[in-house]
Amino acid sequence: MEMQGKRLLLAVGLALAVMLVWNMVFPPAKDETKKTAGSGSQVVATAPATAPVIVVTPEAPRGTEQKLVLEYPGKLIATFSSYGGALVSWQLDSKKYLKDDSTQKRGELLPARPGTGAFYVDFTSTENGVRKQPTMRFPSELDWVGTKVSETEVRYVLDTPVVHAEKIFTIVPDAYAVKMTVTIDVKVPANTLTQQSLAVSAFAYQDIKADMDGGQQIEARIWNSATFRGEEIFHTNWKDLAKAPRWEPDIIWAGYEHPYMLQAYSPRREGVEAVEKYSYAIGADGVMRTDIVFPAQKFEPGTTKIKEEVVAYLGPKSYKSLEAAEASAEFSPGFTATVDFGWFGVIGKPLLWLLLKFYAFVGNWGIAIMLLTFLVKAATMYWTTKSMRSMKAMAALAPQMKVLQEKYKEDRQRLQAETMALYKQHKVNPIAGCLPILMQMPIWIALYRMLSSAGELYQEPFISGWIDDLTTPDPFYILPIILLVTMFVQARMTPVTGDSRQQKFLQYGMPLMFGVMAFFFPSGLTLYIFTNTVLSALHSIWMNKYDKKSLAMVAQMKANAEAAAAAAAKPVGKGGAAGKSGASAKNGKPVAAKPVIDVDATAARDSGDADDDDVPEATAGGSSSSGPPRQRPRRKKRRR
Structure with a gap:
């Protein structure tokens, strides 16, 4: 039973560690390049033109570009x-986004390229998923009059x-949202246009060099084309778009996604x-274009007017801002789906809510994470204490376990039965030692997923000059090294039973494994694990010195083990010497004494909290005395 408990503990720890690394290296996402035509993603083909194209031309030559800045x-x-x-620039006005690079400013979500931006309109035509030449075009160089x-x-x-x-553009600055309503009244005869669809275009830029050099997409200039349809978000990178355009039907929103930023047009x-x-893909320098195509218009007499609406979110993946943008849309654009908490979203969302509350109180995200750790530790304190008591009980039973292992080393089935009886006798659950890992690992994974997509933490520092961004690994590796040392110390404080290989793995292997992974974790997650490890070490010290129950x-x-060993070493004499160990004789066969220890009752007795009826007996004979039971004097038979 002990071996099974240890194996289960190791299996659970390794499985959850692998799950954590898998979620880190391979976050759940869909790649459109793997989709087939039947699944909804197709390479776009363009049919040859079959009708003359009506080009919308201005009445006067193109003038000087006029800009309106809000x-x-x-x-x-x-x-x-x-x-x-069109909207040609959308720059986030925050100090953490103002760092410049060689291509464009951080915080600038739209490409710094002529003729790019968002909300360009044009006509297009499709037939069975094949894009055709439209019969009317809106050149991007047209002069619009702005007010x-x-x-x-x-x-x-x-x-x-x-x-x-x-x-008409309406901006909701607190929600990083902008709504565009476009109305087009066609003046040409109705029979001139057939099956025309209005398209709204948006552009993005991906730094090809950073992507090819293995960049981790931590800069705001790196984007992937994204589509939300059904209940999933599908991604296509620039390199795949450069090979062939992509078509997706029945969308909820389309645009571009970055680990902590979003451009979504719904x-x-x-x-x-x-x-x-x-x-x-536009050209060879990393510019991408997305066209949102509305249902085709037949342009029958009296129906030459088109009116469509697009709501866009252009900002960090802040859950609060995403919710505000959805509320401003007056329909369901699905922006909040981009904050991916993974399999443990039911844990991740409350953690984020608590983190926001702590940040509002202290004003530092690192300290807020530490306060969140205190709260999580307090919430799991009861189960952790029960688990540590169980582990200490198993450590106390180690000498008796060694005796059983030596006695039944040739009979594994009997060894398991005796081990189970020993645990049951002392009310020890070997699987209880798994509780801290079982309860903490989902929280770690949920917190990692939260830190991997929550825009609130993007570029937020803990200590300036050391950890300037809690969503990236520690650049100096100071925190992972401190964590590694702390985990070794904490592991040495934890009671461990079993063979030497298992002890070495639990005391050295597990800390080393998590310590090495911490070199690649976001600093916020490493800070959480470090704080939790320190609290666990302090908890172990308290348990070892001051916990009366344990x-x-x-x-x-x-004491019972020593008494049982001493009784077993003495020879059986007259008068039932076996009674010294609390045994009784039945049919001439000695029955070994089995000390019954109720952990909670024993501790309660020592602390004065237990009733007399709850105090366990030290022996199975029913006497609390350490001496032999009294023998009845035999009566002499009278001779007649």
């Missing part, structure tokens, strides 16, 4: 351009002989008609 201190800076009436309506609203108008178009869907998405239990077990 600033929201501490949140964002939005820049709109008259070229295409700042209010501090949160911008209006752009385009008036040509062919169409009259209007875009179309307002009316009725049962599906909205599609096309993704492209001290009384171990002392009683040792």
Whole structure:
């Protein structure tokens, strides 16, 4: 039984450790390049043009680019351009995003390239998933006339002989959201256009060099094309888009995703008609384009007006901000699905909520993580204490276990039966030692998944100059080394039974394994494990010196073991000397005494909390005396 408990402990620890590493190295995500046409992802083909194309042209030559800038201190800076009436810059206005690099500013979510941005409109045409040449085009160089309506609203108008178009942008700065409503009134005869679909385009930039050099996507300039449909998010990187464009039907939102940032464009869907998405690679420098394609319009007489709406979230993956953006959309855009807590989301969401509360109180994310650790430790204290008492009991039974192992080394079945009887007799559960790992590992995994996607922690420091970003590993490896040493010390304090190989693994192998993994963990997770290890070590010290229950239990077990060993060493004499060990004779066969120890009752007796009826007997004979039971004098038979 002891061997089974040890193996179960090792198996659980290793399995959960492998699960943690697997979630770290291979986070749950879908790669669109593996999808087939039947599963909803197809390579886009373009059919040859079959009709003349009507190009929307301005009445006057193109003028100088006019820009409208809306600033929201501490949140964002939005820049709109008259070229295409589009959003051309969206920069997060925070100190942690202001570091520059060689390509574009950190915090700038849109590409710093001419002709790129978001919310360009155009017509397109599809047939059975094949993209065709449309019969009307909106060149991106068209001049739109912009007007700042209010501090949160911008209006752009385009008036040509062919169409009259209007875009209204409404910004919700606290939610990092922007809503665009576009209305297009076609002036050409209705029979000129057939099956035309309105497309809204957005661009993103991926640093090819950083990606090829093995970058961990910790910079805001690195993005993957993303699509949310059904209940899953599918990703395609730039290299796969460069090989062939991709098409996805029935989308909820489309855009680009980064581990801690998001550009998601969600179309307002009316009725049962599906909205599609096309993704492209533009050129060879890492620019990607996504077209959100609305259902086709037949343009019958009297139905030449188009009105569509797109709500976008452009910001960090802050769960609170994502929820605010969804609320502002007045429909379900599905932005919160990007905060992936993994298999343990039921744990991760409350942990994030508590972390936000602690941060609001102390103003430092590292200290907030430490306070969260204190709370989690307090919540699991009862079960951890029970587990440690069980482990101390097993350590106290180790001498008796060695005797059984030596006695029944040729009979494993009998050894298991005797071991089980010994544990049952002393009310010791060997599996209880697994409780701390069983309870802590899901929390570690949930916290890792939270730290891997929660935008609140992105670029947030613990101690400036040392840990400047809690979502990345410690650059100086100081915290992992301290953690490794602390785990070794804590492991030495933990009672361990079993053979020497198991002891060495639990005392050296497990700390070494977790210590090495900590070199690759986010600093926030390493800080959590370190704080938890220190608290566990302090708990062990308290248990070893001041816990009356465990001290009384171990002392009683040792006394009973010594008494049983002494009784077994004495020869059996007249008068039932076996009674010295608390045995009784039946049919001439001695019955070995079995000391029964109730851990809780014994400790309660020593601490004065137990009733007399709860105090266990030291022997099976029913007497609390250490001497032999009294013998009845025999009566002499009278002779008649």
